[in-house]
Amino acid sequence: MKLEESFYQRDNVTKIAQELLGKCIFTRTGGKVTAGIIVETEAYSHREQGSHAYRGKTKRNQVMFEAGGVAYVYLCYGIHHLFNVVTNSKDVADAVLIRALEPKLGEKQMLRRMNTSSLQGITSGPGKVAKAMGIDRRHNGVPLWDNEIWLEDGIPIIRSKISASERIGIAYAGKDAFLPWRFTITGNSWVSKP
């Protein structure tokens, strides 16, 4: 079952980031379907300095201000595409970064996109997730209940299997860099390193 708009259009982004663990992301690009179970997320609230939306709307972050349930994809370090799920209501710019997946479908296609022959670590990191799934900036703003990128129920993750830690790579965010808003499925081998 695809997740509905109402799943995304709620207020509590850290709760949604945890609920996204175990959900399954699908993409269809170039006629090829790939899918994976989400095993690592990070929550970004417009109210804290880690968020691109902290200083208001800009050309880059404008889709974060749309109603929840669309993709926010941007280019990072000139090389990597990063994929976020926009949450909350219109003009309240919250989002969840998808940092790692466990591949479930279309592994062969993922290997080709990553130009490798081993599945190990192929989706363990946000840049790799987007590349392996064929996501790039053309997908910025696409709805997540359509047929390019969508999310479905996957496996239930109970609370005691979720670990929280500090988010990665946001030292610029001052004290907000210490918020424990990175969530992982405890012990899952597809989680990214640190």
Added chain:
DNA sequence: TACGTGATCACG
């Protein structure tokens, strides 16, 4: 541990 890589943003 170093650095590639290019869009973006806050300045003039």
Added chain:
DNA sequence: GTGATCACGTAA
């Protein structure tokens, strides 16, 4: 216009 900066990955 311009320059510092960046929600990463890889090689070393």
